[in-house]
Amino acid sequence: MKKFVKIAVAAALAAMLVTPAFAWNWPWAQKAGNKLSTQGSTTVLPIAQAEAEVFMKTNKAADVSVSGGGSGVGIAALIDGSTDIANSSRPIKSKEIVQAKQKGVNPVGTIIANDGIAVVINNGNSAVGLTIEQLKSIYSGEITKWSQVGGSGDTIVVISRDSASGTFEVFNELVLKGAKLRPDSLMMASNKEIAETVAKTPGAIGYVGLGYLSGDLKALKVNGVIPSEETVLNGEYKLARPLFMYTNGEPKGTAKDFIDFILSAEGQKIVKATGFVVIK
Amino acid sequence: MKKGLSFVLVLAFALSCVAAVSAEPVAKFYGYDWLRYDYQVYGGSYAVTPKSNNTFSIPRTYLRYKVADDAAGYEGNLTIDINNVNGGEVVVAGKGGSVDWASWVKNASVDFKKIPLLGDIDALIRVGQQNVYFGSIDTWQYPVIEKALEDKNGVVSSADQGISLIGKIPAGFGAYEVAVYNGTGYKTTAYDASQNITDKAYDASLLITPLAGIYVRGSYLHKLTNGIGAVTANYDATAAVLGGASGPIEGFVEYLVSDAAKNYVAGSKSGVAVGVSGYIGVKITDAISLHLRMDSYNPDTRAKNDEVNTYIAGANLKLTDATVLQINYQLDANKYPGHGSGDNNLTNNNQFMTQLVWSW
Numbered sequence: 001m002k003k004f005v006k007i008a009v010a011a012a013l014a015a016m017l018v019t020p021a022f023a024w025n026w027p028w029a030q031k032a033g034n035k036l037s038t039q040g041s042t043t044v045l046p047i048a049q050a051e052a053e054v055f056m057k058t059n060k061a062a063d064v065s066v067s068g069g070g071s072g073v074g075i076a077a078l079i080d081g082s083t084d085i086a087n088s089s090r091p092i093k094s095k096e097i098v099q100a101k102q103k104g105v106n107p108v109g110t111i112i113a114n115d116g117i118a119v120v121i122n123n124g125n126s127a128v129g130l131t132i133e134q135l136k137s138i139y140s141g142e143i144t145k146w147s148q149v150g151g152s153g154d155t156i157v158v159i160s161r162d163s164a165s166g167t168f169e170v171f172n173e174l175v176l177k178g179a180k181l182r183p184d185s186l187m188m189a190s191n192k193e194i195a196e197t198v199a200k201t202p203g204a205i206g207y208v209g210l211g212y213l214s215g216d217l218k219a220l221k222v223n224g225v226i227p228s229e230e231t232v233l234n235g236e237y238k239l240a241r242p243l244f245m246y247t248n249g250e251p252k253g254t255a256k257d258f259i260d261f262i263l264s265a266e267g268q269k270i271v272k273a274t275g276f277v278v279i280k
Numbered sequence: 281m282k283k284g285l286s287f288v289l290v291l292a293f294a295l296s297c298v299a300a301v302s303a304e305p306v307a308k309f310y311g312y313d314w315l316r317y318d319y320q321v322y323g324g325s326y327a328v329t330p331k332s333n334n335t336f337s338i339p340r341t342y343l344r345y346k347v348a349d350d351a352a353g354y355e356g357n358l359t360i361d362i363n364n365v366n367g368g369e370v371v372v373a374g375k376g377g378s379v380d381w382a383s384w385v386k387n388a389s390v391d392f393k394k395i396p397l398l399g400d401i402d403a404l405i406r407v408g409q410q411n412v413y414f415g416s417i418d419t420w421q422y423p424v425i426e427k428a429l430e431d432k433n434g435v436v437s438s439a440d441q442g443i444s445l446i447g448k449i450p451a452g453f454g455a456y457e458v459a460v461y462n463g464t465g466y467k468t469t470a471y472d473a474s475q476n477i478t479d480k481a482y483d484a485s486l487l488i489t490p491l492a493g494i495y496v497r498g499s500y501l502h503k504l505t506n507g508i509g510a511v512t513a514n515y516d517a518t519a520a521v522l523g524g525a526s527g528p529i530e531g532f533v534e535y536l537v538s539d540a541a542k543n544y545v546a547g548s549k550s551g552v553a554v555g556v557s558g559y560i561g562v563k564i565t566d567a568i569s570l571h572l573r574m575d576s577y578n579p580d581t582r583a584k585n586d587e588v589n590t591y592i593a594g595a596n597l598k599l600t601d602a603t604v605l606q607i608n609y610q611l612d613a614n615k616y617p618g619h620g621s622g623d624n625n626l627t628n629n630n631q632f633m634t635q636l637v638w639s640w
Contacts, residue, residue: 081528082566094402097452098489104525106492163350172350178394180352249492 034061036254040074040087042190043167043209044243046274047113047262048087054270055261062254068190070165078246079105084255086246089115089209090169109244110251112262114277116210116227117171117239120195120217122202127151129221132238135175138205141182146203158185159194159206167191170241171207207239211275232277243276307347311359312639314340316425322629339363342386353394361386384467385409386439391446403447409466412440413457413485414499415519416534416557423571424594425608425633429557432590433577435517435538436501437465440481454488454495463503463515479503497521514541531560543580550582567598576615585616599636606635 038048045068052064069077074086079100092100092107100107119135121127127150130138137143138156146153160181161168172181188194194206199216210227213219219227222239231237251259261267268278319334341362348355362383389408395401411418414436420428430436444459462468463481485499501517516539523532536555544551555577563569575590594608612629 081563094448094450094452095455098448098455098487101452101489101492102495102523102525103530104493104527163348168350178353180349 034059034063034254036062036064036085036258037067037083038064038074038085038087038245038258039067039069039077039083041071041089041167041243042068042165042192043089043115043211044087044112044245046211047243047271047276048245050270050274051258051262051267054266055258058261059257062257064254064258071169075100075107075246078107078248079103081105084247085258088244088246089165089167089241091244092246105248107246107248108250109246110259110263111242111279112245112259113243113268113271113279114232115241115243116232116237116277117167117174117207117241118210118213118227119205119207119220119222119239120198120213121151121205121220122198122200123216123218124202125151125153125218127220129224131223132175135222136177136179139176139181139185140179141184153203155203157201157204158182159197159201159204160185160187161191161194161207162187162189165189167207167209171239174239209275210277213275229272229277233280240277242279307345309343309345310640311342311344312340312637313338313342314425315636315638317634319632320630322631337364353392355391355393357387357389357391358385359387360384386466387411401447402450403445406444406446409439409441410444410459412436412438412461412501413444413446413459413483414501414517415497415536416521416532419497422637423559423561423569423596424573424592424610425606425635426573426590426592426610429534429555429575429577430517430519430536432575433553433555433579435536435553435555437467439466440464441466442480444483449488452489454486456487457483457485459483463501493526494524495521497523515539528563529560531558533558548582549580552581554578554581569596570594571596585614587615589613589615602639604637606633606637608633608635 038052045066048066052066056062056064071086071088071090074083074088075092075096077083078086079096080103086107088109092109097107119130125146127146130149134143134149138149139158139160141158143149144156146156161171163169186197188197188206191208191212194208195212195214195217198204198206199214208217210229210232213227222237225231225237227237227239232240245259245262247255247259250256262271263279271278316337316339317334318337319332321332343360343362345358346355360383362381364381387409389406389410391404391406393404395403395405415428415430417428417431417436417438420431426432427438431438440461440463442459442461444457446455446457448455459482461481461483463479480503482502483499485497487495487497489495497520499517499519499521501515503514503516517537519534519536521532521534524530534555534557536553536557538553540551540553542551543549555575557573557575559571559573561569561571571592571594573590573592573594576587577590578587580586589612591611591613592608594606597605597607599605608631610629610631610633612631614628
């Protein structure tokens with residue numbers, strides 16, 4: 001027993017000392033050098049798709065795949081090694097960092113853009129703006145009629161993202177602040193679904209990333225400030241957040257090339273073109 | 281009658297969960313099954329021909345229901361554990377009888393994530409029947425079919441009733457759990473006049489992740505009772521786990537000690553059990569992984585010739601997103617096999633197992 005213990009502990013210590021220092025990739029498990037997978041936030045998705053398209057045109061050997069699923073899904077995929085870049089609309093949680101480190105993953109985040117969360121209503125609604133307190137009251141069920149907040153129509157139809165969404169987490173932190181979401185809220189799986197539902201539902205209110213605004217929706221002022229690039233960058237608009245790409249360690253190889261491209265002047269033009277806000 | 285009632289209750293539970301999920305988008309009904317085939321050769325010694333059996337079984341069905349309200353900072357979890365056991369199993373110790381399908385409430389707990397007294401600390405309070413946070417028993421993901429070292433040898437139950445504080449150390453530096461339990465495990469209720477369960481078990485566990493790829497966990501249970509019968513006695517258990525991962529390889533070593541005062545017999549038994557477990561897993565491709573584990577367990581450091589070594593070799597094949605096929609060979613070998621009458625005739629147990637894990 002004692003001999004076994006000594007050998008086992010010595011082997012474990014040797015392995016622990018050696019393996020973090022050297023990346024150990026089995027040759028048959030490695031991807032082709034220029035293959036890159038990115039996964040996660042549906043808010044970051046249109047940025048990643050637009051950037052990947054241009055990046056692959058200028059880097060013909062690169063093969064970048066982009067998929068959604070939510071910030072939590074992307075980070076989980078980074079931890080289990082099934083994606084190279086996790087797209088996230090929220091900072092990584094400490095629980096996720098602990099899980100990542102146990103799996104030998106060191107998550108490093110790069111801010112690639114900024115986003116404002118726009119509160120949107122149906123085009124037929126006369127409401128112009130709400131305060132954050134009014135938003136909280138609507139989403140917690142204390143205010144149920146548009147007439148109570150200067151809007152038109154009757155019952156407020158509340159639409160929200162599900163709890164796996166980084167967009168919901170930020171909305172929860174900045175607006176609800178601990179208040180319970182009204183139980184009859186319609187839960188949507190993506191920004192696109194919210195935008196489509198609000199556009200066709202009189203009385204509806206929802207929230208989406210700035211990139212999902214269109215002529216089919218009406219964006220409300222929040223605390224008197226209209227959501228725009230200018231107001232997000234100068235800090236006036238309060239429902240704003242950075243968007244991240246997380247890698248295992250500092251970005252390297254094709255992942256570094258891709259992220260460097262996004263941070264370049266050309267990449268930031270694409271950020272702006274997709275309706276998001278450039279980094280300062 | 282009892283078996284039929286048990287099935288009806290479980291079916292009603294399942295249907296109500298599905299209905300609840302349809303009505304409440306933040307609730308989730310899910311679970312998994314272990315569908316197993318065993319070929320086993322056991323019971324042999326120098327004078328006795330070994331026996332063999334081969335059986336299909338469903339050793340575990342977990343029905344799980346989860347409801348979460350992030351805005352309110354609350355989450356509830358319920359797990360029903362159903363298993364069939366070769367030849368039946370006594371459902372409640374001391375009650376007699378046997379059933380081919382046994383079911384338990386494995387977990388029934390509520391997490392409160394917004395705790396005014398704790399302010400901004402990254403922690404939650406969990407109330408109810410929950411995991412026991414010790415060694416590797418609550419973190420073991422079954423890369424091989426066998427249970428974790430302390431679970432396999434009955435040192436610690438995998439779940440118990442109590443209340444715990446579960447928190448994270450800032451900057452992802454680690455995690456901690458502090459809990460108080462009945463100390464009797466999830467298959468025993470405290471509300472039984474034939475049992476004398478007065479002492480509680482106190483558990484503390486600390487995980488440190490100093491660098492990506494390295495972690496250390498220390499756990500301590502104090503005054504864990506084996507409280508069936510009139511006498512309760514002190515029972516302490518300690519475990520240390522050193523683990524790591526890099527790329528496709530991960531593994532850990534665990535050292536376990538338990539001290540049961542009621543097992544002490546002057547001159548012949550110390551009451552102290554010691555065990556070591558080592559595990560390594562290698563991911564060959566996204567669908568295939570190989571696993572090795574070796575345990576050495578000494579149930580009593582003074583009793584002679586009772587140590588058992590366990591050797592496990594396994595391969596896992598991910599067939600679909602919902603199914604994984606596990607193929608294991610396991611040998612439980614007496615470290616000191618007896619060779620004559622009066623010697624310790626503990627025997628080897630060879631098992632070839634295949635198991636389909638179906639998650640739904």
